[in-house]
Amino acid sequence: MIRARGFLKKIQPYQPGKPIEEVARQLNLKGEIIKLASNENPLGASPLALQAIGKAAKEAYLYPDDNCFYFRKKLAAKLGLDPENIFVGNGSVEILPLATLAYLDPELSAVCSESAFIWFKIAVRIAAGELIEIPMKNYTHDLKGMLEAIKKNTRLVYIANPNNPTGTIVTREGVEEFFRKVPDHVLVIMDEAYYEYIDDPRYPDSFKIFKDRKNFLILRTFSKIYGLAGVRLGYGIAHKEIIGDLSKLRISFNVNRLSQIAGTAALDDDQHVRRGKDVNDAGKEFLYEAYRKLGLFYLPTYTNFIYVDFARDSQAIFEALQRKGIITRPIKEYGFPHALRITIGTDEQNHKLIRALKSVL
Numbered sequence: 001m002i003r004a005r006g007f008l009k010k011i012q013p014y015q016p017g018k019p020i021e022e023v024a025r026q027l028n029l030k031g032e033i034i035k036l037a038s039n040e041n042p043l044g045a046s047p048l049a050l051q052a053i054g055k056a057a058k059e060a061y062l063y064p065d066d067n068c069f070y071f072r073k074k075l076a077a078k079l080g081l082d083p084e085n086i087f088v089g090n091g092s093v094e095i096l097p098l099a100t101l102a103y104l105d106p107e108l109s110a111v112c113s114e115s116a117f118i119w120f121k122i123a124v125r126i127a128a129g130e131l132i133e134i135p136m137k138n139y140t141h142d143l144k145g146m147l148e149a150i151k152k153n154t155r156l157v158y159i160a161n162p163n164n165p166t167g168t169i170v171t172r173e174g175v176e177e178f179f180r181k182v183p184d185h186v187l188v189i190m191d192e193a194y195y196e197y198i199d200d201p202r203y204p205d206s207f208k209i210f211k212d213r214k215n216f217l218i219l220r221t222f223s224k225i226y227g228l229a230g231v232r233l234g235y236g237i238a239h240k241e242i243i244g245d246l247s248k249l250r251i252s253f254n255v256n257r258l259s260q261i262a263g264t265a266a267l268d269d270d271q272h273v274r275r276g277k278d279v280n281d282a283g284k285e286f287l288y289e290a291y292r293k294l295g296l297f298y299l300p301t302y303t304n305f306i307y308v309d310f311a312r313d314s315q316a317i318f319e320a321l322q323r324k325g326i327i328t329r330p331i332k333e334y335g336f337p338h339a340l341r342i343t344i345g346t347d348e349q350n351h352k353l354i355r356a357l358k359s360v361l
């Protein structure tokens with residue numbers, strides 16, 4: 001009999017938001033289904049990216065550029081960085097297990113919040129390292145508590161800023177204070193998947209920290225505001241040595257040809273980014289008001305989703321909404337059995353959601 005290695009027993013595979021096709025099939029739904037479960041851009045993909053994919057589709061028989069040269073060059077120029085400081089991933093999530101495997105082993109430990117983005121924990125389990133989980137304070141990472149939890153054998157700290165599924169941020173002040181104290185041998189991974197949605201001056205300037213500190217890895221993605229979740233494209237920003245370590249662990253051609261081309265084109269699509277942010281900001285205000293009127297507790301968000309608390313097991317509400325063709329995301333595994341994480345949609349989708357919620361509640 002084939003026996004898997006012991007550490008696999010501790011790994012619970014990630015459960016993504018349900019795909020539209022699966023819900024249609026399982027519930028035999030014929031009408032339109034709205035997916036508000038995975039924080040995709042409700043406006044769709046960047047039109048410039050789509051055009052570029054269309055043109056490049058005939059090159060699908062060619063292997064991609066293994067180094068993502070043109071994409072990295074353009075991204076680096078846009079961000080004011082050196083291409084050597086950029087690692088490109090098949091989605092930003094790909095980079096989490098790579099970075100974790102590079103620096104963690106069964107004798108070493110890693111710190112994250114109890115209700116942090118679940119992939120942090122999966123990555124630690126893949127490396128069979130010790131996971132130290134710190135309770136959040138007021139739905140926000142407790143940076144002081146995380147700092148105090150760092151032990152001699154700690155090599156990694158994960159911070160999603162904003163966090164998924166709470167949508168909360170740690171502030172510039174808190175992060176700067178954290179970095180004044182965090183030991184140099186601990187790599188801090190700052191996941192900024194929703195960075196483009198934020199214009200609050202209290203949000204940390206992670207590039208400033210990156211310029212001063214070598215123990216820092218910033219993660220960003222094209223899955224959210226650029227609307228390219230389906231092509232899988234994300235990146236990490238770090239010092240050259242770290243990029244070199246990650247590169248040793250990745251498979252060849254980890255980023256496919258069409259993703260590179262789509263991302264390169266999307267970088268010019270400021271209009272799509274602006275529209276995505278405007279629609280999100282307007283949707284946020286509408287939904288805050290609607291949730292307030294429904295008497296529901298919600299967390300003000302820095303992202304394109306909202307944590308909504310129903311003060312009772314949310315599974316039945318999730319299922320009832322699903323039968324009405326609206327897919328949301330239960331977040332029981334994050335320690336929130338009463339809440340749902342619901343993506344901010346287009347104006348029309350948000351209205352449909354609230355109508356459905358009213359009838360369900």
Ligand SMILES: Cc1ncc(COP(=O)(O)O)c(C=O)c1O
Nearest residue numbers: 091092093160164193221223234
């Ligand atoms: C905090 C956080 N990081 C990363 C991701 C996934 O990014 P990607 O699609 O680039 O793998 C998500 C997606 O929901 C997220 O919420």
